[in-house]
Amino acid sequence: MDYIKELVFIVIGAILINNFVLSRFLGICPFLGVSRKVSTAMGMGMAVTFVMAMASLITYIVQYAVLEPLGIEYMQTIAFILVIASLVQLVEMVIRKASPGLYQALGVYLPLITTNCAVLGVTILNIQEEYDLLQTVLHGIGAAIGFTLAIVLLAGIRERLDRADVPKAMQGFPITLIIAGLMAVAFLGFQGLIG
Amino acid sequence: MFSEIWIPVAGLGGLGLLFGLGLAIASKKLAVAVDEKEEALKAIMPGANCGGCGYPGCEGYAAALASGEADPSLCPVGGPVLMEQIAEILGVEAQAGAAKVALVRCHGARDLARDKHNYHGVQDCFAASLFQEGAKACAYGCLGLGTCVRACPFDAIHVNEDGVAVVDEDKCTGCAKCADACPKNLIDMVPKDLPVKVLCHSEAKGKAVKVICDVGCIGCGLCAKVCPVDAIEMKNNLPVIDNDKCIGCLLCAEKCPTNSIAADLENRKKAVIKEDACIGCTVCKKACVFDAIEGERKEPHVVVADKCTGCGQCVEKCPKDAIDLV
Numbered sequence: 001m002d003y004i005k006e007l008v009f010i011v012i013g014a015i016l017i018n019n020f021v022l023s024r025f026l027g028i029c030p031f032l033g034v035s036r037k038v039s040t041a042m043g044m045g046m047a048v049t050f051v052m053a054m055a056s057l058i059t060y061i062v063q064y065a066v067l068e069p070l071g072i073e074y075m076q077t078i079a080f081i082l083v084i085a086s087l088v089q090l091v092e093m094v095i096r097k098a099s100p101g102l103y104q105a106l107g108v109y110l111p112l113i114t115t116n117c118a119v120l121g122v123t124i125l126n127i128q129e130e131y132d133l134l135q136t137v138l139h140g141i142g143a144a145i146g147f148t149l150a151i152v153l154l155a156g157i158r159e160r161l162d163r164a165d166v167p168k169a170m171q172g173f174p175i176t177l178i179i180a181g182l183m184a185v186a187f188l189g190f191q192g193l194i195g
Numbered sequence: 196m197f198s199e200i201w202i203p204v205a206g207l208g209g210l211g212l213l214f215g216l217g218l219a220i221a222s223k224k225l226a227v228a229v230d231e232k233e234e235a236l237k238a239i240m241p242g243a244n245c246g247g248c249g250y251p252g253c254e255g256y257a258a259a260l261a262s263g264e265a266d267p268s269l270c271p272v273g274g275p276v277l278m279e280q281i282a283e284i285l286g287v288e289a290q291a292g293a294a295k296v297a298l299v300r301c302h303g304a305r306d307l308a309r310d311k312h313n314y315h316g317v318q319d320c321f322a323a324s325l326f327q328e329g330a331k332a333c334a335y336g337c338l339g340l341g342t343c344v345r346a347c348p349f350d351a352i353h354v355n356e357d358g359v360a361v362v363d364e365d366k367c368t369g370c371a372k373c374a375d376a377c378p379k380n381l382i383d384m385v386p387k388d389l390p391v392k393v394l395c396h397s398e399a400k401g402k403a404v405k406v407i408c409d410v411g412c413i414g415c416g417l418c419a420k421v422c423p424v425d426a427i428e429m430k431n432n433l434p435v436i437d438n439d440k441c442i443g444c445l446l447c448a449e450k451c452p453t454n455s456i457a458a459d460l461e462n463r464k465k466a467v468i469k470e471d472a473c474i475g476c477t478v479c480k481k482a483c484v485f486d487a488i489e490g491e492r493k494e495p496h497v498v499v500a501d502k503c504t505g506c507g508q509c510v511e512k513c514p515k516d517a518i519d520l521v
Contacts, residue, residue: 062210072203079210
């Protein structure tokens with residue numbers, strides 16, 4: 001029972017309390033770059049969810065089956081980047097083969113994830129927190145849902161912003177950064193959610 | 196000591212090799228047959244991504260062509276040249292689709308079509324049309340603030356000194372961006388080289404038009420009455436010309452009391468029958484809807500210059516190519 005409770009805490013913690021974008025400030029690049037429209041933000045979120053869950057699983061195996069036995073844990077970063085890059089490639093191929101519709105929807109965003117630091121961040125955090133396999137995967141999914149939530153929220157605001165009368169100097173990224181900052185402050189409110 | 200180097204090298208190298216091999220196998224197994232035709236089509240697309248074909252960008256059109264959904268004649272930028280290339284790649288016959296150009300259906304220049312107020316706001320047709328439907332007294336007229344000019348990716352539409360947008364047909368590719376941009380919806384896409392063009396789209400009644408514009412269509416219907424082939428129909432106080440029926444006699448443009456129908460009347464041609472080539476078959480006489488050809492059977496025919504409108508129907512029909520338009 002305690003274990004299940006822990007799992008729930010991990011997921012909710014990753015989504016709301018330690019939101020990867022708004023609290024850990026990882027994955028800011030796609031957060032600002034792909035948040036012009038809700039539909040594309042949603043696509044990016046889906047792609048990230050997919051890759052994060054897979055990456056968490058495989059980096060876990062690499063960490064405990066390869067790096068630790070060989071005593072080269074200090075190579076973690078390079079090894080994980082390797083995993084993520086090849087994984088994204090593989091995922092792209094699989095999706096292209098299995099579901100052309102999904103490929104159409106995600107296709108553009110998949111290669112972008114290769115350089116998404118949130119993915120590397122989640123895999124390294126998994127190891128640091130000493131999660132087991134199930135916790136690792138759930139943490140990955142939770143983090144991705146948190147990312148999706150943040151990017152879709154921002155995209156929704158930005159869509160409305162297009163019609164707003166923004167002072168000239170603030171148009172575009174300046175106002176977006178301010179909004180992102182305000183969102184981060186708002187998410188601070190989740191800090192005491194789990195005592 | 197040495198193991199401190201080779202273990203990480205071998206470990207990471209091995210991982211890299213493993214993933215590399217995995218990807219290599221996967222790419223073979225999961226290879227999706229990329230349509231060669233599609234690749235070839237993408238290569239010859241103009242890359243303007245104007246959307247004039249109705250598909251999302253040049254790639255979308257290439258994909259649609261490769262799957263056989265789209266017609267090769269849809270690309271307005273590439274025109275007939277591209278159409279032939281596409282047809283070659285697809286291995287189909289190219290049907291000559293008429294090239295389209297934009298036509299501004301208003302020629303109410305500043306001194307001909309009156310203003311109802313002076314507009315000093317944002318210099319944009321959309322903005323201007325928000326206030327009392329624009330400065331022009333005619334609610335259908337061209338505001339001349341150049342929203343279409345800014346929308347045109349090919350520099351093919353300009354506002355002339357009289358404050359009316361005019362299309363440069365040589366540069367126009369028919370992408371219809373200006374037509375979408377115009378808040379008055381007065382830009383239509385029409386086949387290139389039309390003999391007659393209706394240059395007004397005011398649906399107002401005759402008297403209302405007359406008061407505010409000297410060159411607006413008053414819906415009198417004279418053009419429809421004079422048309423020898425019934426190609427003109429009056430709809431909402433405006434003539435609608437059926438381009439398939441129109442023979443290009445220009446009578447409608449000649450008769451229009453307000454010059455709302457544009458035609459190249461100055462360079463109007465006349466049919467001339469070469470006497471030595473004419474065998475007197477009477478085909479041209481029958482083809483002429485104006486009774487402008489006279490002559491007896493087996494005798495050389497002659498064209499009555501006063502009646503001839505230069506429509507060229509006889510030229511097309513003559514079996515001996517004995518008629519020229521000069």
